[in-house]
Amino acid sequence: MKKYRIPTIETKRLTLRMWSKKDAADLYEYAKNPNVGPIAGWKPHSDQAESRFIISEVFLQKMAWAIVDKDTGKVIGSIGFEDDKFRPDIHSREMGYSLSEDFWGKGLMTEAAKKIIQYAFEVLGLDILSITTSEDNLRSRRVIEKCGFEYEGTLRYAYKIYDGTIEEIRCYSMMRQEYIDMKKRGWCDV
Numbered sequence: 001m002k003k004y005r006i007p008t009i010e011t012k013r014l015t016l017r018m019w020s021k022k023d024a025a026d027l028y029e030y031a032k033n034p035n036v037g038p039i040a041g042w043k044p045h046s047d048q049a050e051s052r053f054i055i056s057e058v059f060l061q062k063m064a065w066a067i068v069d070k071d072t073g074k075v076i077g078s079i080g081f082e083d084d085k086f087r088p089d090i091h092s093r094e095m096g097y098s099l100s101e102d103f104w105g106k107g108l109m110t111e112a113a114k115k116i117i118q119y120a121f122e123v124l125g126l127d128i129l130s131i132t133t134s135e136d137n138l139r140s141r142r143v144i145e146k147c148g149f150e151y152e153g154t155l156r157y158a159y160k161i162y163d164g165t166i167e168e169i170r171c172y173s174m175m176r177q178e179y180i181d182m183k184k185r186g187w188c189d190v
């Protein structure tokens with residue numbers, strides 16, 4: 001069941017749109033890859049049924065966009081918001097994302113993330129947007145830096161991932177005024 005309004009958002013190379021159960025085959029194709037999920041804390045998908053379940057019980061239950069490659073029409077990733085676990089009383093969200101390994105290193109997630117950050121401040125009207133990653137996720141750390149988030153610190157021994165391993169959390173955030181200042185300096189140009 002659809003819980004949130006998910007508008008379609010266009011970037012230069014991508015369409016960000018609501019997930020559909022019909023996307024299970026595309027999701028499975030990238031989510032079965034052990035290089036994608038575990039570094040973000042989630043288990044590689046075992047079959048298409050699991051991908052269908054994740055679409056209906058996870059993606060469609062929160063503000064999550066399917067990332068569609070405009071050239072092929074294929075779903076190649078996901079981006080969205082969750083409740084900010086560290087700021088329950090603040091108008092805040094935590095952003096998360098993942099992308100098919102075939103498409104890494106082309107600036108695509110930075111392109112998608114900047115549009116979603118714009119949505120966070122200009123449509124949702126957030127006061128602060130947060131994002132976390134692990135120490136060893138250098139690609140994600142780079143995306144976070146390119147988007148202009150501020151590093152807040154690292155929580156040691158903070159987060160149990162799907163296989164029981166306990167990891168640290170590198171915390172970053174962007175305040176509304178920082179977003180406004182970066183936008184004035186041409187931050188939106190990807």
Ligand SMILES: CC(C)(COP(=O)(O)OP(=O)(O)OC[C@H]1O[C@@H](n2cnc3c(N)ncnc32)[C@H](O)[C@@H]1OP(=O)(O)O)[C@@H](O)C(=O)NCCC(=O)NCCS
Pocket residue numbers: 035036037039040097098099100103104105106107108109110111132133134137138139140142143
């Ligand atoms: C993290 C992820 C979304 C990045 O997507 P992407 O489209 O490749 O990101 P971009 O191309 O916009 O930027 C990647 C940056 O990392 C850099 N990079 C790549 N490999 C790197 C490495 N080993 N060390 C440091 N930086 C690296 C790239 O050079 C690029 O930076 P640049 O533009 O300054 O050259 C993608 O790798 C992914 O889905 N990973 C698995 C899931 C995941 O980690 N999700 C996030 C959980 S917090």
